Amino acid sequence: xxxxxxxxxxxxxxxxxxxxxxxxxxxxxxxxxxxxxxxxxxxxxxxxxxxxxxxxxxxxxxxxxxxxxxxxxxxxxxxxxxxxxxxxxx
Numbered sequence: 001x002x003x004x005x006x007x008x009x010x011x012x013x014x015x016x017x018x019x020x021x022x023x024x025x026x027x028x029x030x031x032x033x034x035x036x037x038x039x040x041x042x043x044x045x046x047x048x049x050x051x052x053x054x055x056x057x058x059x060x061x062x063x064x065x066x067x068x069x070x071x072x073x074x075x076x077x078x079x080x081x082x083x084x085x086x087x088x089x090x
Contacts, residue, residue, distance in 0.1 A: 004066065013068040019090050020065060025058040038063075038084075045069075049084035062090040 008014050024039040033050045038058060040047060047067060066086040071078050 008066070011068070014066055014085065015068060016064075016066050018064045019062050022058045022061050022063060027054060045080055045082055047082040047084050049087060058089070064088045064090050
């Protein structure tokens with residue numbers, strides 16, 4: 001994978017956050033993918049990403065993330081969330 005500096009330089013919308021404490025982590029299987037939603041302490045917006053395999057719970061862990069803001073429409077209502085591009089335990 002590209003270095004973090006190069007990754008961030010190629011896209012102005014990407015945000016790099018370090019030492020973020022996870023207060024909640026939920027995994028849901030949908031077909032071949034496992035959809036993950038995490039909540040970060042002090043943030044109201046959920047952070048979402050998907051993997052092909054289950055992962056250990058990140059609840060209570062500190063993580064480093066690269067993400068960008070996005071929106072999805074559910075039942076005609078628009079919700080903001082953060083699309084995680086990369087997540088690592090700190």
